[in-house]
Amino acid sequence: MYEIAIIGAGPAGASAALFAAKAGKKTLLIDNDKGMTRRGWYENYYGISEIGGPDLVETGHKQAVKFGAELVAGQATSLEASGEGFVIGIESGATYEAKHVVLATGVLTDLAAAAGVTTKEGTEPRIKTVIAATPEGRTNIDGIWAAGTVAGMSVHAIITAGDGAKVAVNIISELNGARYVDHDLLKA
Numbered sequence: 001m002y003e004i005a006i007i008g009a010g011p012a013g014a015s016a017a018l019f020a021a022k023a024g025k026k027t028l029l030i031d032n033d034k035g036m037t038r039r040g041w042y043e044n045y046y047g048i049s050e051i052g053g054p055d056l057v058e059t060g061h062k063q064a065v066k067f068g069a070e071l072v073a074g075q076a077t078s079l080e081a082s083g084e085g086f087v088i089g090i091e092s093g094a095t096y097e098a099k100h101v102v103l104a105t106g107v108l109t110d111l112a113a114a115a116g117v118t119t120k121e122g123t124e125p126r127i128k129t130v131i132a133a134t135p136e137g138r139t140n141i142d143g144i145w146a147a148g149t150v151a152g153m154s155v156h157a158i159i160t161a162g163d164g165a166k167v168a169v170n171i172i173s174e175l176n177g178a179r180y181v182d183h184d185l186l187k188a
Contacts, residue, residue, distance in 0.1 A: 002028040004171055005088055005098030007076045007111065010035040011157045012148025012164035013104030014060030019168035021067035023180060028096055029064055030088065032075040035106050037157055045158050056157065072096070076105075079115040085143060100171050103131060103139075104147045104164055112150070117141055124155055137167030145171060 004020040006013045009031030017029040040053040051059075065071055074090035085099040103112050109119050109129045118132040118140045131146040133139050139146055147153075147167040148160035172180040 001085060002026045002070075002096060002098040003175060004028070004100045004102065004168070005086075005096060006030065006102040006104055006164075007079070007088065008032075008035065008102075008104035008106060008148070008150070009061060009064075009071070010037040010057060010104065010106060010148070011060060011161035012151075012153075012167075013102065014057070014064050015161040015164035016102050016104060016147055016168040017064035017069040018060070018067060019165050019182065020172060021064055021069035022182060023168075023172045023176075024068075025172060025175065027064070027069040028098060029061070029069045029071045030076050030090065030096075031061070031071060031073055033073060034075075036155075037106075040157065042157060044156070060161075076111055079111055079144070081141075081143075100143050100145065100175075102137070102145045102147050102164070102167055102171070103150055104160075105150045107149060109150060112139075112144075112146070115141070115144065117144055117146075120152075122152065124149070124152075127155065136170045137163070138170075 003025040005028040020027040038053040043050045078089035120132045122130040130152040133146040133151040137145040147164040
């Protein structure tokens with residue numbers, strides 16, 4: 001069983017996976033390769049002068065995998081409570097179990113709604129529905145979290161990346177029983 005599974009591997013999802021894996025948590029990242037980030041051009045992403053969406057997404061995937069996240073290609077089709085966690089089904093028929101699930105599905109709320117997660121009207125332009133989440137990323141179902149645009153954050157990639165990191169830190173803190181902080185130092 002994974003400690004943390006993330007559905008959606010754009011900036012919010014990959015950032016959540018990066019933090020979770022780097023913290024030593026058994027992490028799964030599911031990517032359907034359909035996210036809106038892949039269609040963008042970014043000149044307003046901190047630390048990068050300019051980058052195309054496909055390269056930004058691939059960089060995020062590589063960072064998460066570098067720290068131990070397992071990246072699975074596929075469309076998540078089901079999310080159901082099971083035992084002490086959840087079972088995620090993907091279109092290939094494979095299933096994965098996780099204690100915590102982060103929904104970082106961009107503009108898509110159908111999987112969340114089918115799992116019983118509360119949704120609400122979106123406030124961002126062209127975003128009709130989002131998941132009702134607390135500022136920490138919690139949903140109405142204990143163990144299911146939301147990050148990024150689907151959680152009502154601005155569609156800007158830098159904001160969704162930060163939100164994914166924030167949600168992961170909150171889950172890691174809960175799993176550890178103490179507030180988690182990850183600060184790297186320059187190598188001498």
